Amino acid sequence: MKRFIAGAVCPRCSEMDKLRTWRDDEQEIQYRECVNCHYTDQQSTKVQMQPEELPTRVNQPHTQTLAGEETVIQFVPNTDFTKH
C-alpha cells in the first residue's frame, strides 16, 4: 500500500508531499517514490533488534516485588493541613 509521506521533501526535485512510500515485507525493504520526478530509493527495514526478546521483557510481572515483601510505606498525611 502506497501512501504519501506528509511533509517529506523529494531529494531530487525538492517538492514537498510528492513522496510516496511503501514497504515490501518479504524483502524487508522500504521504498520511496516521487510522483513528481519519479525519483525512487529504497532502504532496508531491517533494524538491529531482536523481536523475540521483547515479549519476555514486557510480560515480566512486577508482582514479585510487591507480594510478600515487607514493603512498609509510611505515608503519613500532613495533619497540620487539616487544622485549617
Ligand SMILES: [Zn+2]
Ligand atoms: Zn521528486
